[in-house]
Amino acid sequence: MSVSPPHNLSFEQYLPVFEMLRDQCSAAANWEQAEQTALSEMECMVAGFTKEYRNYQEHQKNREFNLKKATILHDDGAFENWYTGARTRIGIWPDYKEKLNLPPEAINDIDESTFQILRRSANPRTEGEKRKGLVLGYVQSGKTANFQALIAKAVDEGYRIIIVLAGMHNNLRKQTQTRLEHDLDLTTSSEKKTAWLNLTTPDEDMPQNRGMHTQLNNFSNVAIMVVKKNNRRLQNVQEFLERIDDEVLNHRPVLIIDDESDQATPNTLKGKEAVSTINGRIRDIWGAVKRGTYVAYTATPFANILIDPTDEEDLYPEDFVITLPKPEGYLGADKFFNTSPYYDSEESENEEPIQALSCPVPVEESTVLVPQGRDLSRYSPEITPTLEEAIYWFVLATAIREIRTGQRKHSSMLVHTSHRTEAHTLLKDVVDGFIQSLSLDFPAHEEKLQKVFNAHIGRAEALRQQEIIPSWKRLLPQVKKVIEKITVKVDNGYSDDRLIYPEDDPQTVIAIGGGTLSRGLTLEGLVVSFFLRSSNTYDTLLQMGRWFGFRTHYADLVRVWVGPGLLNDYRHLAIVERQIREEISSMNKEGKRPRELALKILTHPGRLDITNPSKMTEAQVVKAGLGGTRKQTVYLNRAAHAIEQSHRTVQSFISEALAEAETVHTDNQGNHLIQSIGNSLIVEFFRDFWVADRWMKAETLESWLKEHGSDAHWDVLLVSGKESSPGTFSYTDNLNVRTVSRTPLKSQSWDHSSVSFEVPDDAELINIRALMSAEDTTLDAKILHEQGLLDEEETQRFAALTRDDVEDVKFFRKGFAPRTGLVILYVIDKNSIPRKNSSSREPMNSSDHLIGVGLVFPQAENEDPHDYVAVKNTFQPTYKETSEDDETDLLLRDESDEEQE
Structure with missing residues (x-):
């Protein structure tokens, strides 16, 4: 006989009882039978339980999930x-x-x-x-x-x-x-x-x-x-x-x-x-x-x-x-490198950590620590200045962390200079000797330790949050304790004394190794990485980045010493990783299936291969086009005569655009939108205006428009800076804007060898890293929205848009005026100064205001301006750059040097 449930018990309270009964029944029957038997027994005890349970199942089936958490x-x-x-x-x-x-x-x-x-x-x-x-x-x-x-x-x-x-x-x-x-x-x-x-x-x-x-x-x-x-x-x-x-x-x-x-x-x-x-x-x-x-x-x-x-x-x-969602507190590629294609260099908080967390190892030291060739008889590693600094900082950072937490925890330093197992043993002997010297003759090292402490402790304030900085007097006794606990271990396929992190015995360890340390294995409490070994492939190099992870109470103490060229490689990989996730997100929004995935992977010609060539038997290089992409001038010529020429060019261009334009709209912040300009005027502007990016040059633009944009037209956006901006610029007598603030990277903080374009002999080249912000690429829609010029559907889509979300912006522009391109002009203040805490930038100090240009191409299917690799027959390239080197972009070198066991 059924009984009514007591008033003080709910369905949720009966659910565990049902699950227990179902488990008991499942040992003797299949799952469906077990569930039905358990439901029958519950129905006898609690009238209406079966109906409640079916409603519960339906509710669970239909529950919403947040796509921003898992795409x-x-x-x-x-x-x-x-x-x-x-x-x-x-x-x-x-x-x-x-x-x-x-x-x-x-x-x-x-x-x-x-x-x-x-x-x-x-x-x-x-x-x-x-x-x-x-x-x-x-x-x-x-x-x-x-x-x-x-x-x-x-x-x-x-x-x-x-x-x-x-x-x-x-x-x-x-x-x-x-x-x-x-x-x-x-x-x-x-x-x-x-x-x-x-x-x-x-x-x-x-x-x-x-x-x-x-x-x-x-x-x-x-x-x-x-x-x-x-x-x-x-x-x-x-x-x-x-x-x-x-x-x-x-x-x-x-x-x-x-x-x-x-x-x-x-x-x-x-x-x-x-x-x-x-x-x-x-x-x-x-x-x-x-x-x-x-x-x-x-x-x-x-x-x-x-x-x-x-x-x-x-x-x-x-x-x-x-x-998977990026976990809270995770130090990933975006913490080390700002990978956004839009970010405003003066508004971003994220561009500094890589300068704070990374330290370069000079070429001359790298040649001492990395075996040259297969013959190891001449390999004689030594404690070079940067390796000494890295070990000192490992000792200091471990001691600071222990003071902050009030307890000893696992703390690790990774030394990865080669995949050669014999080289690991030779380097271990040298590092062992240095640690022994630290322990037996501490006073001889104290001055250098304090110098390293002073040089590093303030480098990553943005990541410190509320963590304390102990005084040198408070730190010194803890440093001595840490030194006594350090062990040096080799971890490779042939070592007997492998890395072990007992739960009840915190380790302070310097781990020297190769392949076994670069894939999957967790180095507990990794605070310092000394990383010289390169790789030719994306996946191997990215997996070697063991410094990514959770660093509670010591995010500001993490340091990575890297060899020549590796920082640029990792920044490229961070961009590739971001693009893959963005494309999956974009395809999800478009309702595509996994079989349609066939993601394109951005190549790095002449520097890195995507993966081992043997895993790419179904791959091909594809060149797509420029449709829907965004470009910006990050390299500018600061020479006085070049600035004067750029002023004349943009003023002439705007005068002609106004003569041709259908309408001009101005918002209350002083931004101006000039609508409906033809292709020919845009091409002529870029013929007269010097840009470094080959994809913004007139020849490329003209070729692409003939094939894909004959019916396209353009809007021109004149960006006006903040009301507090001291500078102004006149495009015409009636069109004035305020200047924006952008500052150049210090000359020594960017790789000049990466400049592959033609630079005028008399140029004073600077690198501002980024010109545009995400919001800028929808500023045209914002102006039209404020003036009530969007239709009902466009208004709803704009209202739902998160303008600083890269993915949202890309998705929005696909449906907003798809055959309209956008030229965005910025006037950069000649007296722009960097943020107070910036360690990588310097004042503009220019003779006059500079002109920066952003470009958003009209939409086109299956196009992108770079070389990508994708599965064969999944992409039909629509824009082919004229080049005799098309077949050389996939020169793949086999580096099967992961240690096998």
């Missing part, structure tokens, strides 16, 4: 919204959630992103269903915590075999195994209704003939294994699956987590019939799965993106692609 591409046609949300109180996920030592916001992000991943994974209750997806995180950003949460939720929902592919190195596999055992209680016996069958241990990878497959006959048992990407180990996994009775395996959903999925997994042989060893093994494992999901995790998806999407047997993420 998702998925195939709507194949998407079944089966997952209704994590269990409330009983299960692996609730237990794991309690153990997460993270702020509530971070836990919510993990909860939300794994909700989105799991609801797009295969339904464990649907026979024969299989899904493949890609999750894009950030280097050192907590991907492990995310996939552990996914495992927990998947097991709660009925997944019964968990396979974690943990990179190619023993130490990474061991680290992953240890974390899973601790965080998910894999080794703890309990009374729970799910029991872990742990097939691997920290000291044992997947062995042959593991005889635990029969224990999967009990649905409550969950097999889990952490496996290195090794041919023999993967074959053992395949054989384990094949030994399971077909009827049992049909009802034991499999979740494969491929951590660092861009390493070893992609096929390195050309053609659908040719399959590389590791790729073939993972395909075979996936082929043995009857129902389940393959989820590839990576922070460097270049190789994954270049998998052939038409090869159904390969591992292309055809069902979903998800970009």
Whole structure:
């Protein structure tokens, strides 16, 4: 007989009881039967529970998610919204959630992103269903915590075999195994209704003939294994699956987590019939799965993106692609490099950290510390001035952090000069000797230590927040304690004394190594990196950037010493990474599917390759066009005669534009919008006005317009500065503007060798890094909106626009006057001065105001001004630059120097 629930109990309070009953029933039945049996029992106790539960499921299915937290591409046609949300109180996920030592916001992000991943994974209750997806995180950003949460939720929902592919190195596999055992209680016996069958241990990878497959006959048992990407180990996994009775395996959903999925997994042989060893093994494992999901995790998806999407047997993420949110407090590429294509150099707070956090290593020191050639008999490393400074700062920063937190924690310094294992041992001996000297003869080092302290402690004030700066007198005793605790270790494929971070024994360690330190492995408390080893490939170089991550209480203390050219390489990679995420976001807004992803990856000709050439067998160089892109003059000629010429050119141009224009609009801030100018006048202006960017030159513009913009027209925007600006400029007698503030980079802080364009012999070249702000590219719409000249749809879209959001701006302009280009003119004040805390800029000190030009091209399909690599046959280039070097942009050098174990 049914009974009415007491008034003081709600549906939410009964839900854990139902889940417990369902778990009990699932041991003896499949999931659907278990759910129905549990519902029947609950209905007998609580009248109306079944209806409440179905309403709850429907609510969970329809719940909204914030695209700014996790951007998702998925195939709507194949998407079944089966997952209704994590269990409330009983299960692996609730237990794991309690153990997460993270702020509530971070836990919510993990909860939300794994909700989105799991609801797009295969339904464990649907026979024969299989899904493949890609999750894009950030280097050192907590991907492990995310996939552990996914495992927990998947097991709660009925997944019964968990396979974690943990990179190619023993130490990474061991680290992953240890974390899973601790965080998910894999080794703890309990009374729970799910029991872990742990097939691997920290000291044992997947062995042959593991005889635990029969224990999967009990649905409550969950097999889990952490496996290195090794041919023999993967074959053992395949054989384990094949030994399971077909009827049992049909009802034991499999979740494969491929951590660092861009390493070893992609096929390195050309053609659908040719399959590389590791790729073939993972395909075979996936082929043995009857129902389940393959989820590839990576922070460097270049190789994954270049998998052939038409090869159904390969591992292309055809069902979903998800970009994880950047966690709060994460020090990523955008903290080190400002990668925005728009940012206003005088309004940005983010351009300084790279100057504060990075320190160059001179070429002459690099040649001492990096082995030259294969013969190591002449390699004799020594403590160079910058290496000495880096070690001093490591000691100081560790001591400062301990004073701030009041406790000792793991603290690491990375020294990465070569992939050669013999070189690591030779360098260790030198560093050991220096640390011994520090300990035994401290007074001889004290003066230098204080000098380094004074030079570095104020460099990154913007990142310090409320953290204290101890006095030298307070710091000195702590420094001595730190020195006594330092150990120097070599971590590579041949070292016996590997990096270990015991939970109850904080380590202060200088780690010298190569490949094993550059992929996946977490260096706890990494505060200093001394990094000279380069790489020819995007993914390897980005993974080497172990300094990315969380640096609570010591973000301002992080330092990176890098060799010649590496800062520019990393800035380029940061831009590539941002563009990939932006394109995924843009495709999501346009409703495109993962099979249409085929992302273009910006090349770096003559300097870096995207990934190992063997992973690019399905790639081609594509040149698209200029449609919808934004360009700006960041290199300016400050010579007096050049400024005079630019004034005459823009004044003549505006006079002719006014004669041709249909209308002119002026807003209350003094910005002027001149509408409907023809192509020929725009081309003639750029013929007379000197610009460095080849994509803004008249010849390029004229060629592109003939092919793609014959029906285009242009608006001209004259930007007026703040009311407090002291300078003014007259384009005509009736059109005046106030000057804007922009300042040049100090000459020594930018790479003059990167200037590849033709510079006049008498030029006084300066680099302002950025001219435009994001808001400027929609200022035309703002002016028309204020004057009531937008139609109803445009008004609604503008009202919803976040004008300082790059993605929002790009999406808005695609629908706003798509066949109208925009020329934006700025008058830069001759007396512009940098912010007080700027260490990289200097006053303008010009003879007169300078002219800067921004350009927004009319829209065109499948176009971009750079060379990109994409999967073959996925892009049809529409604009081809005339060049005999088109085929040389993909000169790929094989650097297969990752240490294998």
